[in-house]
Amino acid sequence: MLKTVKQVMLAGSMLAVAMTAASADDIVVGSAAGITGPIAELVAPIVAGRELAAKHVNEQGGLLDGDTLVLAHADSQCDPTAGVDAGNKLVNIEQSVAIIGASCSGATNGMVQSVTIPAGVMSISDSATAPSITELDDNDLVFRVAASDAYQGVALAQLAINAGYTKLAMTFSNDDYNAGIASVFEQAFKDLGGEITGSQMHEPEKQSYRSELSTLSGGGAEGLALFAYYGSSGITIVRNSLENGLFGKFLAADGMFDTSVIEQIGADALRGNIMITQAASDDANVSYQAYAAAYGPAYESQGYAASAPYAAHGYDAAFLVALAIEKAGSTDRAAMSAALREVASGPGTVIRPGEWAKAKAAIAAGEDINYEGAVGNNDFDANGDVTGMFSVNTVGDGEGYTTDLIR
Amino acid sequence: MEQLYGYFLYSLSLLTFGGIYAILCLGLNIQWGFTGLFNAGVAGFFAIGAYVSAILTAPESPRHLGGYDLPIPVGVFIAMVVCVPVAWAIGRVCIRLRSDYLAIATLGIAEIIRLVFKNELWATNGARGVSFVPKPFEAWDSPWDQIAMALVVLVIVALLYIAIELARTSPWGRLMAAIREDEPAALAAGKNVERFRLEAFVIGAVVMALGGAMMAHYIKFVDPKMAEPLKATFLVWVMLIAGGSGNNKGAILGAMLLWFIWSITETIAPIIIPDSFAHVVYPFHLVASWFLPEAWMATPIAPDPVTGLDSWDSKAPFLRVFLIGLALQIVLQKFSSGILPEQRLQSLADTDDASARAARSSPS
Structure with a gap:
């Protein structure tokens, strides 16, 4: 029995050696994602976005x-730890030209700093x-298409002030x-003249948050700013607040953006009472529509929506890496970051999601290109960050969210 | 050629990670393998080592305590020193508890330590972690930086092995074995059992802190997720039990072997499981989805509509967890006392082996 096990494992490892070595016609790009773990549900649609971009590239002439x-x-x-291990495998075994990811900030911090x-x-x-x-000393190697929390926190604070909240x-x-x-929201709201009557950190996955909420409700606040993932504590907090009459108005960031919030709490209770910001995606933007038109039908059967958090970012990240490889004209790792900066910002022929053939032709003709992505213009600043765009989601007349872009 | 070079670099990272886990395993072996202390709080001492060394060596930051800029060896040493009074205080309170009670107490204390690091934002930046932790030799050119890092870890493992092996065969080690096998007899021989148990607990904890500090410097980042019990306590336990508790070679072997399996299966899993397997699994998944809560079914294993079966790749990590469980089952069923069972000291082996073993396996 043991001998067989040994043989199987040996055969497996030999296969691994034989098969992970990419064939001459494959260009490998690493994709590090929190496929298992606490945000697995959020990650699946994001990985799908990355795969959709790869599909567009391969269908329209390849790299x-x-x-x-x-x-x-x-x-x-x-x-x-897992981020470092994943990065090691992608860099050394898969010989990736560049890497998309990782998903969470902690895993990304470990992966980029150590590997x-x-x-x-x-x-x-x-x-x-x-x-x-943002602050990493990264030799211009670390980029992101997701805006830093610093921007979303400020956007939500401004929104709260505009909606007339002061406490x-x-x-x-x-x-x-x-x-x-x-922490960004707290600072920004105070800077804009608002008052935070109380702030409580909570541990996720608890059965009830009544004690935290009743402590908070004592300060005479007009509403609750709620920063949580919907599945692990957000929905419970909204439910506890409403059941006990502690808070009726909620402001939240994109960890709360999911239709299950409406399904489980009920649209009537939330109508006019909740505002959720989300890193987005201008629905009216041609680029976003091009992406959504491709993503929606392709992943409908899996239950992933084009508007899923960061799915469009996944698409843009993968498409940008492909453009950078095409622009660099080689798979030389050292050429990637300069090439990425060239294709991401203007001036140049505007390329939108799905327009791989057009981009390929333009690069072949020696033209400059400028990728206008599903999530925005993706113009990287000196730190490799984007300012991003945010939307505010409220519960409208129907049973779903009404989304408006913050301009 | 580049591919081979890649495998070489990857094997260095395997050895470094494996070596760091071997340090943790050796620490646990002093406590459980020799003295029989059921410490389920490895993660707590791991966290102390990681955070103390990280904060002492990281550059100044407005996000957390720091700016001491100490050299790495000094940071690691202080982390181990800090662990002494903490482990002593915990041991002083808990050491009299027997096996499973000690496990519950230490598990709870490790969670307290982790939550302190997670919630004292001024010192540790909370859940967002400490960045910019220096890594030894990082200024050197590749691959020498990685070779040197792996060597340092392996040398530490070798030195610990020699030291602990000497301790094991010394009178001190025999006394530990005596306490583990038959505590009343050790008491009757006039030994201060509680003091010696406490000694083993503190020494083991200090070794764990060393492992934690090395991890922080290798990853260059520390956050409270790294000290969650699953990764930092139970994985270490599984490594020790699989390798052979009471045997220092077994502890090192178990750590290396399990880390290798854990890391390599991700690369192998999509290959040894044929793509068509997705089609085999899908009907079962569909049927299961009628009975199980929707939340459990968040990741359907349906063949991907866009990329054909490619996305199976991205689902393989879930299967990997299962494969590791299976591998563990096989190892533990085949080698019930670990791959390298404990080599019993001569004087103890002379006594009635069967009765000693029976005494050891009974709960108190």
Whole structure:
């Protein structure tokens, strides 16, 4: 029995050696994502976005001399240790030209600091939003198409002031994402003249948040600013607040943006009472529509919507990496970041999601190109960050969200 | 050629990670393997080592305590020193508890330590973690930086192995074995059992802190997720049990083997499981989705409509967890006392082996 096991394992490892070596016509781009772990549900539509971009590239002529863009997936689990392990595999075993990811800020921080920056590999994250990534000493190798929390927190604070709120209570889930955005919001709201009557950190996955909420409700706040993932604590907090009459108005960031919030709380209770900001995507924008028209039908059967958080970012990140490879004209890792900057911002022929053939032709003709992505213009600043765009989602007359872009 | 070079670099990272887990395993082996202390709080000492060393060596930042800019060896040393009073205080309170009670107490304390690091924002930046932790030799050119890092970790493992092996065969080690096998007898021989148990607990904890500090410097980043019990406590336990508790070689082997399996299966899983397997699984998944809550079914294994079966790749990580469980089952069923069972010291082996073993496996 043991002998067989040994043989199987040996055969497996030999196969691995034989088969992970990419064939001559494959260009491998690493895709690190928190496929398992705490945000697995959010990650699946994002990875689908990356795959859709790869499909567009391959259908419309492929990379360089008709080479196939292959995404090599590795599981960064939303954990720094796993992020480093995933990065090591993508850089060394898969020999990735560049890396998309990782998903969570912690995993991204570990992966880029320990693996990809020392190895000189460019990475572009589609959902890591921690402000600390801006400050990395990265030799211009770390980019992201997801806006730093610093921007979304300010956008939500401005929205609250515009809606007439002056006194808010605040609670946030104690994880890297929600704690980050909450601290930015708190500062921005105070700077704009608002008052935070109380702030409570909460641990996710608790059965009830009544005690935290009743403490917060004592301060005379007009509403609750809620920073949490909908599944792990957000819905419970809204339900507890409404059941006990503690809070009736809610402001939230994109961890709460999901239709299950409406399904579980009920549209009537939320109508006019909740505002959720989301990193978005201008629905009226031609680029977004091009992306959504391709994403929607393709993933409908899996239950992924084009508007899923960061799915469009996943698409843009993968498409940008493909453009950078095409622009560089080679798979030389060192050429990627300069090429990425060239294709991401103007001037040049405007390229929109799905327009791979057009981009390929323009680059072949020696023209400059400017990718206007599904999530915005993707013009990177000196730190490799984008300012991003945000939408505000409210519950309208129907049973779903009404989305308006913040301009 | 580049591919081979890639495998070489990857094997260095395997050795470094495996070595760091081996350090943790050796620490646990002192506590459980020799002395029989059921410490389920490895993660707590791991976290102390990681955070103390990270904060002492990281550059100044407005996000957390820091700016001490100490050299890495000094940071690691202080982290180990800090662990002494903490482990002593915990041990002082808990050490009298027997096996499973000690496990519950230490598990709880490790969670307290992790939550302190997670919630004391001024010192640790909370859930967002400490960045810019320096890594030894990072200024060197590749691959020498990675070779040096792996070597340092392996040298530490080797030195620990020699030291712990010497301790094991010394009178001190025999006394530990005596306490584990038959505590009343050790007491009757006039030994201060509680003091020696406490000694083993503190020494083991300090070794764990060393492992935590090395992890922080290798990853260059620390956050509270790294000290979650699943990764930092139970994985270490599984490594020790699979390798052979009580045997230092077994502890190192278990750590290396399990980390290799954990890391390599991700690359192998999509290959050894044929794509057509997705079609085989799908009907079962569909049927299961009629009975199970929707939340459990968040990741359908349906063949991907866009990319054909490519997305199976992205679902393989879920299967990997299952494969590791399966591998563990096989190892534990085949080798019930670990791959390398404990080599019993001569003087103990002379006594009635069967009764000693029975005494050891009974709950108190």
